[in-house]
Amino acid sequence: MNPARKPSTAPGSPGALAFDPEAIRAQFPMLGATMHGKPLVYLDNAATTQRPRAVIDSVVEHWSTTNGPVSRGVHALGSLATEKYESARTAAASLLNAEPEFIVFTKGVTDGLNLVARSLGDELLGEGDEVVVTELEHHSNFLPWRQACLRRGAVLRVAPITDSGELDLDALRAMVNGRTRIVAVTHVSNVLGTVVPVSEIVSIARGVGAAVVVDGAQAPGHLPVDVQRLGCDFYAISAHKMFGPAGAGVLYMSPRWVDRLEPAQYGGGMVELASAEESTWITGPHRHEAGTPNTEGAVGLGAAVAFLGSFDRAAARAHERSLRDAIVAGLGQIPKARVYGPAEGAPIVSFGLEGVHAHDLATVLDAEGVAVRAGHMCAQPLMRRLGVPALTRASIAPYNTHAEVEALLDGVRRAGQIFA
């Protein structure tokens, strides 16, 4: 019984996109690999996804035919490279439903969030002001704010989660007050898969005039993201968590901020006028992109967006959900296994096996070719809240299959036997 395996096509519309996990899978060279002599079962997609042939080829093609200085040269190649780079910006903008002039290229979510924490932190935070984050945050949306608060004499407040792993919205509401300047939240928990109600947080923050910064690392690979509908001020994503290259990402800056926020870095390409006496910065996203950019990363990001648009994403979500449900149900049958997190959420499942440390469990799985994450997953405050030193996490992409879920569950059972 495996309904999600059946290729599905949106009914009615001619030329509608289809979704077939095997057809998706065939586009990923890495997924044909073996590890320890076993077929690779890649379930560490929340850490980084694999890259499809189209993304790989896009980078090679750029290097082979359009590589040149971006936004600098007068020569033809410079123009070709600039065109490639800017069309990637347009692609990223369409992914987030924003206009390209609000899309800043970054190295990824960590880079984007650090940029905001530095520039916005300096702009908004004073002695006694407050920043609200949540217990769900990855270190990359926790530490930059902690450090910004330390620099500015501000106070970092951490909104709690409920026992089921949802954000406690009432507690967050009670925490936000007249001193709150910034609310920084994850869209999707990288540990529990919890989907955070960003729109509601935005309306809470708007009530006191606070800016909202969203860590979108885990979202666009799984969910439709519309920054205008969310209404947030900043939204950061990484290409490598949505089938693109590592070291590339974008930061959406709302119209309110993009032209006025002080750049976090200075250098080439962002300057209007430069002299010892007076220097001014250009407006638009390039204001925040000092230095020669990661052009091939941007090109690969653009290709990843095109890849995301090449299949029926609603059907892919249904498939991912069926895999998630199968993992949760399967673990429920294994003695001493425990799943953490809410009943509903993104296809990210963190679990523990009583008597077996997460790293030992991951090593047993690895020996079966099954790649999962084990540890604190860069979310130590959340681990403390859950009362565990470490967890094991299986995170799903559209190319995963029910057979792979079975391999995971077999491995967990085996670990249970070894450490019985």
Added chain:
Amino acid sequence: MLESLYQQILLDHSRHPCHHGRPERFDAEAEGHNPICGDKVRVFVTLKDDGIEEVRFEGAGCAISQASASMMTNALSGLSIDDAKAVRAAFLDLVAAAEPDKSSGERVNEELRSMSEVRRFPARVKCATLAWHALARALGEALKGSGGPPSGSVGGGKTG
């Protein structure tokens, strides 16, 4: 491959660690922390006139880090300082060196030798060496503090 890593002796040590728990009296302590997995181990060294009276540890972590710490306390308690340092060097060579010295296996006891398979799991080498790095710091502190006969200091305060 997996069976040679998780041998019965390793599983036994991880389930029932030896010399486990904070001693009443010790000369120095040091903590080892693996930021990747969050494993923590605290090693306590008590000296005697001619060497190490006892090494103990406390902490929680994966089977490999716990077993390695337990085997370490067995292997080093009662040794002279020089012998303990030699065993430590041989063990680290055995589990972590790109090309371990042939004699390293002979310079450690059978229990420790059983952990040499860890070297085939590069992501787990740090688990096996965690307690041994803490030991080096604790031993260094203890020797610095003693400056001759052991101080016999009463445990409880941080020495480091």
